[in-house]
Amino acid sequence: MAKDKKVEQITDMEVDFAQWFTDVCTKAELVDYSGVKGLFIMRPYGYAIWENIMSYLDGRFKELGHENVSMPVLIPESLLQKEKDHVEGFAPECAWVTHGGSEELPERLCVRPTSETLFCDHWSHVVHSYRDLPMKYNQWCSVLRWEKTTRPFLRGREFLWQEGHTIHATEEEAREETLQMLEVYADCCEKVLAMPVIRGDKTEKEKFAGAVNTYTIECMMHDHKALQSGTSHFFGDGFTRAFNITFTDKENKLSFPYQTSWGMSTRVIGGLIMTHGDNNGLVLPPKVAPIQVIVVPVAQQKEGVLDKAYELLDRLKAAGIRARIDASSNSMGWKCAQWEMKGVPVRLEIGPRDIENNVCMAVRRDNGEKVTVGLEKLETMIPQVLDQVQQGLFDKAKENLDSHIFAASSVEEAKALQEEHGGFIKTMWCGDLACEEKMKEEAGMSSRCIPFDQENLGDTCPCCGKPAKHMIYWGIAY
């Protein structure tokens, strides 16, 4: 259907993927730019997607026994400095509050870039006995990281996220927690956002500042670049020693507990856009779509059409479907283009001829397929169509991922494969930083993860020829 000029055009993704992304963010009314570089406004439609993601994650967290808390937005510089690796990682990116009212502060305070130090300080007050453990906390908030280059969702100086922080009596329990929460993130990506993931360990170089292990889920975008979509960290007792958090264990001995943290942010909305979007705009999986079905009356000036359209709307809502109607005076072409731009999974058309035939027409956003739905089957068939869209999006993304993983046995081959196809290049690896840096310098790729699902591609590291320890994935990352 021809586009009405009222729907602003977006750049084709094949022409300029970065510009296409920015166009979708603004034209689908997800974000607006504020007066400060890197601080974005999440408009109602963008925030509603985040609310659906929050609702899923918060439910999972609580089912697993986590409790929400609220930590302060400001961290004293001296507190941030208590754990050496941590401050080295974060201090260069901190935004600093130096004045309160008209007075200069005795110590500068950073706007939290992450809250490990705050949780540790609190736990040093309240953890005494093994009976107090575990404490499994989460908070929903925004954090600031003063990045140089910024893009909506993908890299903001401020972003919204949740940060889970837990403290346990034993290393085993903390390690289980770390992996369990990675699985929650994998479920969120795969089952809710329809984004297939690769699970694995981060290398020493790429892990979180202060962590013993960082686990990650990596997704592949439509342009075959990688997006780190959620991470979960095992801290050992490094922080609890630095903050002197001790507890009396069951044998009445004073011990240091073990910690984890894990986070997922509005970055995944960027991932969602770049995984499923197309040249007509956003494409949303039904499970996170603020509007799952848009009812569009055809020839709405004809008698009975609007009434029937509203009747269908009410029935969809009553069936628990997030439905809306576009009964505006805009043209049919405008409406189709507008709701395609906004990524609504199903457009439901109903016109005079449909009414005569006692049917309506469901149009899938993911593949344009039209499904004729008998009006009496509305409540059973529309959820099925929504499930098909959800599955269709996952399958398409999985196909994109699976077809863009390539094995290489030399740095040159890795580089050539990346240049020709993009995607993830898998090789063996000796585990040395030098080889990781070589791959970055010579092939332009960073390590994405050491996947949990290991394969034996050979015995030696393609960078240095020494014995290999792991199979590793390389890629170009957002």
Add this chain to the structure above:
Amino acid sequence: MAKDKKVEQITDMEVDFAQWFTDVCTKAELVDYSGVKGLFIMRPYGYAIWENIMSYLDGRFKELGHENVSMPVLIPESLLQKEKDHVEGFAPECAWVTHGGSEELPERLCVRPTSETLFCDHWSHVVHSYRDLPMKYNQWCSVLRWEKTTRPFLRGREFLWQEGHTIHATEEEAREETLQMLEVYADCCEKVLAMPVIRGDKTEKEKFAGAVNTYTIECMMHDHKALQSGTSHFFGDGFTRAFNITFTDKENKLSFPYQTSWGMSTRVIGGLIMTHGDNNGLVLPPKVAPIQVIVVPVAQQKEGVLDKAYELLDRLKAAGIRARIDASSNSMGWKCAQWEMKGVPVRLEIGPRDIENNVCMAVRRDNGEKVTVGLEKLETMIPQVLDQVQQGLFDKAKENLDSHIFAASSVEEAKALQEEHGGFIKTMWCGDLACEEKMKEEAGMSSRCIPFDQENLGDTCPCCGKPAKHMIYWGIAY
């Protein structure tokens, strides 16, 4: 029942109400102090109360057509300065970010004390036509105000809140919105928090910086001081003119739209504590209590007691009641004192004799009353007992409010009444700032509001003798 020493004692409220309040905040594990004065940690039990309040308010907001958004946490100084009255009110309390990473910023940024300026800046980008209006937005976030004296919940340099911001084509619609949202706050206080309110206008002196009208709900605490518990502001077109937000109206004429904003914060949790609490600690209305029923097995070492207690727990949960069990090895005395401290509305005791008699015992936290509940009636009777506690708390607070409003016809009389009884002193008032300041200087009271329910107490202002315009409430406020 005698208190076990394991439950830490709190100061009696009659001895030192302020210390009693602080004791309850910490001993009931609502908050912890952070390393920065005035920035508090909301612990799981405190945050869970806020989650229940958020859930109620967010539901009401959305029913009324509001959408959530997220605005940046930082405001450029130049943006804050655009509306003259607004900046005068807030600039002295701002916390300023001056450095990002290692660089000094070209313009300092304040951590938002409130977000009117951000919403206006956004609306100046996206409001074009009457078709775009109204926009009815809300955000859940924290704000910073660099206060000198701070107390948990009541006055923090950081506090959590929601701030609603709406923009309308007509003054009439904006005024309706302002009053409608005040009613939502009144409902939240009265129906959820069991805190009766007085609705009214703030005086010129007390209104929000930049508002044409500020409406308020005022509550009375147990010590007969006042707590402003929610405010709703009508801005006229002052901000839209300052930010040059215009729209094309139905007559194709360029016009300035009208704005409102309204906020409720974690301050109401302070109000909750000071309205219902007693010398045994917190008392929570069932509608916001994180735990509505605590099941306490009596003589739990006896065969069958624990099984039966868990059975009751499961039945309560299945009936949608937020229930928990205390099957710890602590003494009965410790458990009773502990859950009283935490303000759980109903303690459900079940012991060997109860099991024989096929009953359990529900003990009300608000008045200590014991209710024998036949086990077969658990699911019907416990919700009734919870409703009785909710109503009982409201009635007690209403009685406290109603019995502490006194009419006065001179400043001296007002002062004497306040000194003898505390509470709200109502007088007539000419409307002049001078008289408002006189009441503050001579009787130590600020104006609380010009109540919507006006009474005629006389014809003249007790401060100056000139003709009276309104009846006004005075009080000592938190």
